[in-house]
Amino acid sequence: MSSPGKHAAPVSPHSIEGAQAGLHVVVFDAADPVPLPPVFLIHGFASSVELNWVKTGWVKALNQAGRRVISVDLPGHGHSAAPYDLDSYTPGKIRADLLQILIDTGIHPLRAGDPASGVDLIGYSLGARLAWEFGATQHELVRKMVLGGPNPEDPLADFDLGAAQDFLNDGTPIADESTVWLLNMAQLIPSNDIFALLALIQAVKMEPFDPTDAVPRMPILLVAGSLDERARTMNRLAELSPDAQQVVIEGRTHNNTVTSREFKDAALSFLNGPTL
Numbered sequence: 001m002s003s004p005g006k007h008a009a010p011v012s013p014h015s016i017e018g019a020q021a022g023l024h025v026v027v028f029d030a031a032d033p034v035p036l037p038p039v040f041l042i043h044g045f046a047s048s049v050e051l052n053w054v055k056t057g058w059v060k061a062l063n064q065a066g067r068r069v070i071s072v073d074l075p076g077h078g079h080s081a082a083p084y085d086l087d088s089y090t091p092g093k094i095r096a097d098l099l100q101i102l103i104d105t106g107i108h109p110l111r112a113g114d115p116a117s118g119v120d121l122i123g124y125s126l127g128a129r130l131a132w133e134f135g136a137t138q139h140e141l142v143r144k145m146v147l148g149g150p151n152p153e154d155p156l157a158d159f160d161l162g163a164a165q166d167f168l169n170d171g172t173p174i175a176d177e178s179t180v181w182l183l184n185m186a187q188l189i190p191s192n193d194i195f196a197l198l199a200l201i202q203a204v205k206m207e208p209f210d211p212t213d214a215v216p217r218m219p220i221l222l223v224a225g226s227l228d229e230r231a232r233t234m235n236r237l238a239e240l241s242p243d244a245q246q247v248v249i250e251g252r253t254h255n256n257t258v259t260s261r262e263f264k265d266a267a268l269s270f271l272n273g274p275t276l
Contacts, residue, residue: 022081024049024073025101028059034066036272037118037143040102041071042134044125044149044258045156046186046197048078052124052258061264065272070105070119072098074127075200082196089203095134102141109140117143120271124148124258125230126155129209132237136214143275146221146267149228149254152236154209156182156201164198185255211237219243221270223263225252245270 026049027038039062043052049071053059062069073080075088075097087093102119110118120143123131128147135142160179166172167183174180186197220241224231226248238244247266249257257263 022083023075023097023101024079025105026071027105028063028069028071030063030066030068032066033068034272035116036067037116037120038068038070038105038107039120039122039271040098041069042098042121042123042127042131043071043074043077044127045182045200046077046189046192047124048073048189050078051189052127056259057261058122058258058264061268065268067120067271070101070107072101076193076196078191082193084196084199086199086203086206089200091130091133091204091207091209093203094130095137098130098134099138099141107141110143120144120146122146122148122267125151125254126204129155132211132216133209133214135216135218135220139217142216142218144219144221144271145216146223146270147234147237148223148263149231149257150222150224150234150237151230152211152233154204155230156204157208159201159205161198161202161205168194211240215240217241217243219245219270219275221245221247221267223247223249223257223266225254225257225260226250227252228254228257230254 041053043049053071059069076082107119108117118141121131121135128150131145131147135145158178159182160176163174163179164183167174186192186194220243222234222238222244224234238246249260249262252260
């Protein structure tokens with residue numbers, strides 16, 4: 001269950017209520033660790049640990065900064081199982097899986113006087129939505145969060161499932177530009193099971209995202225590219241959290257903000273800096 005990486009370590013399969021979740025989990029250990037919590041990475045829609053975090057240099061940067069990294073391919077992505085049942089993909093089910101992964105990898109609740117307790121989260125796009133909800137419900141576990149490409153609206157809410165299915169069946173053109181963009185992104189990776197990803201979208205729509213339902217209490221860094229239409233309103237998330245900071249990276253879009261050195265530097269400064 002490991003992925004290529006200099007300090008990658010395999011992780012035993014975890015289970016939820018006795019059932020194997022089929023998620024690909026990998027841990028990257030730092031050569032010279034610092035006394036801070038591990039960093040848990042949650043990738044975006046149609047991506048993976050390898051694409052979102054390894055190839056973009058995030059794992060290397062975090063390890064070089066002394067941080068242990070825990071990462072997972074979300075269901076239907078990368079090397080994880082890709083079932084077609086909707087129950088495998090609801091945000092609530094995914095958050096339960098994420099919590100179990102952290103328990104299985106030895107994460108303990110935050111403890112006063114123990115700077116290495118708990119966990120830090122970095123989520124991108126769909127991963128930012130999942131991280132927001134996870135942090136809001138697991139405040140005793142999460143120390144800090146970095147949310148890239150964040151959106152106060154559900155990033156998959158407007159996806160036209162019917163139009164996408166018609167296009168895949170007979171090539172009927174899709175009118176909605178957002179649906180075209182997301183479907184094209186999903187099809188760029190040959191290993192993606194497009195029908196599993198459509199099941200994920202349908203399941204996500206069953207649990208609409210409302211960031212006001214529960215607000216994370218820990219310090220948050222919100223990061224988006226200046227050309228990222230999907231994150232133009234991230235200030236609405238900042239307004240909900242008194243401990244939120246914002247960084248806008250000039251000239252970057254939703255697709256390429258994650259590769260930015262400026263993003264990595266801002267995240268590392270935030271995560272490795274003092275907790276006020």
